[in-house]
Amino acid sequence: MGNAAIKLRGVNLGSWLVLEKWMVPSLFEGLGATDETTWCVELGPAAAERLRAHWQRWITREDFAWLAERGINAVRIPVGHWIFGPDYPYHPSYGEARHPFVEGGIAVLDNAMSWAQEFGLQVVLDLHAAPGCQNGFDNGGIKDVCEWHTRPEYLEHSLTVLERLAERYGRHPALHAVEALNEPRWDVPTDYLKAYYLQAYERIRRHAPAEQVAVVFHDGFRDFREYLGFMQAPAFSNVLFDIHRYQCFERGDIDMDIYGHMRKAAGEWKTEADAIITELGLPTFCGEWSLGLDLKVVSLWAQGPFNHALERMDDFQQNVAYRGYAAAQLATFEKYQGWFFWNYRTETTPAWCFRECVERGWLPSSFA
Secondary structure, rough: OOOHHHHHEEEEEOOOOOOOOOOHHHHHHHOOOOOHHHHHHHHHHHHHHHHHHHHHHHOOOHHHHHHHHHHOOOOEEEEEEEOOOOOOOHHHOOOOOOOOOOOOOOHHHHHHHHHHHHHOOOEEEEEEEEOOOOOOOOHHHOOOOOOOHOOHHHHHHHHHHHHHHHHHHHHOOOEEEEEOOOOOOOOOOOOHHHHHHHHHHHHHHOOOEEEEEEEEEOOOOHHHHHOOOOOOOOOOOOEEEEEOOOOOOOOOHHHOOHHHHHHHHHHHHHHHHHHHHHOOOEEEEEEOOOOOOOOOHHOOOOOOOOOOOOOOOHHHHHHHHHHHHHHHHHHHHHHHOEEEOOOOOOOOOHHHHHHHHHHOOOOOOOOO
């Protein structure tokens, strides 16, 4: 199987090539912008210098070294559909700016691939923000807009970007996988999504051989059983299924105490893992998870109340709770082909910052 059989223990390098306001609030200070699109539009010509400085500062070669030292063997790198420069279709949120996005991200990605190779990390390249936005979240590029599936040119451009990524890095020693699309929303029609995934596979495979590079598709917030029989061998080879698991976005989770969170992570999620492993016929990884239980710190959109499991605990009890919640999740996600913590770094939210979770002892100091 080559590298396909590796157990991935990884982190996401989010808010680097696709900005998310809650992770880097300092970049958004004094602006009305809520996502990378409106940030670039609002700043106009001033965006380039500021964003390029962020690219240089947010993730460096030293970060790859730090991860490798701790036994992390993979990174998932979110990219926007504008990564190759101004050939993307227009969206009304751009206003007067035909091409609002800052150019030069591809050089940053080239560096990341070199650093990954140098330190022996596998890379999952993830199309995180598609034209027209596939989910209406800030991480999809345009908050409150979900139009990716409404225009053929948005779909075609997404496929072109995937093919160009595969062409550029398809034989790069560090490339483990290309992910067709991050978190397409539940109301994107399943048939449309599946048809896109099939085309994505074909386009990526033109340049990235199955023995070297996996093709990943996300569950689109649907039950895994909607994909039974989908993209199976022998017609398809080296396909991975991606699920994201959080416990801070739904009312029932928000209202739960820490024992409920641990029980869900090591109970319901473990039962789900057994079912996926038994029934789906595709290796699966958990592409995003965190220790986040407080919705208020991550959300630009959610309605309160923002009660959460840790709010009345002292520091020692909080540390115990975070360690327990981390261990319960890891015990489950280790059943899969692997996992990627969201995120490697944040400015103000320790439970979402891998580096801080390790330094505070909430996560293990070694993953080897």
